[in-house]
Amino acid sequence: MDEQQATKRAEEIIHQAVDGMSPKPTLKRTGLAPVGACVADDHSAGERQQVALSYQLTGVPGTEARKLVRQARDAWVKRGYKFQGSDADWSDPFPSVSMRTVPDDFWMSALTGVVDKAKGEGLAAITVTSPCFAANSSSTADPASFRQTATDEQAERRARDHSSRLYDALQVRHAPAREGEGLATYQDGEGTYAHHAWSTGLLPEDAMAQALARAQAHFESRGWTLQRVSTATGVPALLARNADDGSMAQLAPSTDGTLRVAVTTPTVPPRSASI
Structure with missing residues (x-):
């Protein structure tokens, strides 16, 4: 796997969760640059990288955030992806779920950040992180640069x-x-x-x-x-x-x-x- 393949697969996993949602949210990119050093490696090493894509699900009422997280979970379960630990606590008005793909082992989460706890309003977000892959000259961004x-x-x-x-x-x-x-x-x-x-x-x-x-x-x-x-x-x-x-x-x-x-x-x- 390389950077292009990892990014394409991460985007696919995100759209598997989002494309069938109702109400339909708008994806808003968050976080730092999507390609970075592998978190499992030493800070100064650059031999491996990984892709991490994070999106807020915007353009929908804050009361729908919990519903969007559940729809993401259902879409991933339908494709045979596995839970990291147990399913979310759906009695919680602001749930989160962590899963991984099989067999390529991308890790993803759908979660709800609190916007107004008293009103039960949240903001749903999805993050997908790839496995680590070998860096190469065409995709490596030297931290020193x-x-x-x-x-x-x-x-x-x-x-x-x-x-x-x-x-x-x-x-x-x-x-x-x-x-x-x-x-x-x-x-x-x-x-x-x-x-x-x-x-x-x-x-x-x-x-x-x-x-x-x-x-x-x-x-x-x-x-x-x-x-x-x-x-x-x-x-x-x-x-x-x-x-x-x-x-x-x-x-x-x-x-x-x-x-x-x-x-x-x-x-x-x-x-x-x-x-």
Whole structure:
């Protein structure tokens, strides 16, 4: 598989969920550039990449968000795709479902972000993430080629704050900074972002699982939306998004036994709540 094939398949999975929906939503792209480094690999490595496509389902009443998530689930089940864990809790007014394709193992989620809890209004979104694939000269974007911009102090403070709170939640020691880690501001075709990356020390398997569980509880208690992504370690990575400021957090177990952590914050927060 290459970038073009992965993108085409991810788009197909999204349209399998959306094309038959009623009411008919409009797809609105969210997130960073769709092609990036494999979350299972070291931060400084570029041998493998993966595609992650995220869309908000807009143009429908907020009270229909739960219905759209269920329709996505039904469409994927009809095609024989499998649940990651169990089905959603459909008694929840803001459900989420995580699934994977068979046999090519794309991971996807349909979820509802809260817009107005009192009125039961949400905003549905779909994310599809490909397996990791080998990078090649025609599709690889060298992280070093990103044009560094003037520091946006507010975005960097937000990124550091999220990263610090996450460090407290993980309750594990961090390792000395590696190449490519630390705080920086980068620009790509979608905008400008502050990026803070760091790693934990070596973690036994049980400690890794416990740290990720604490991180998940941290995100859930603060209203972040969550997605799990397969990794070479067999332990899923966590991807989380903050609807208030558009920050993205990534926690990826590495094959060297450490947990790689990265928080990316746009210099211009979204104008309205989004996923």
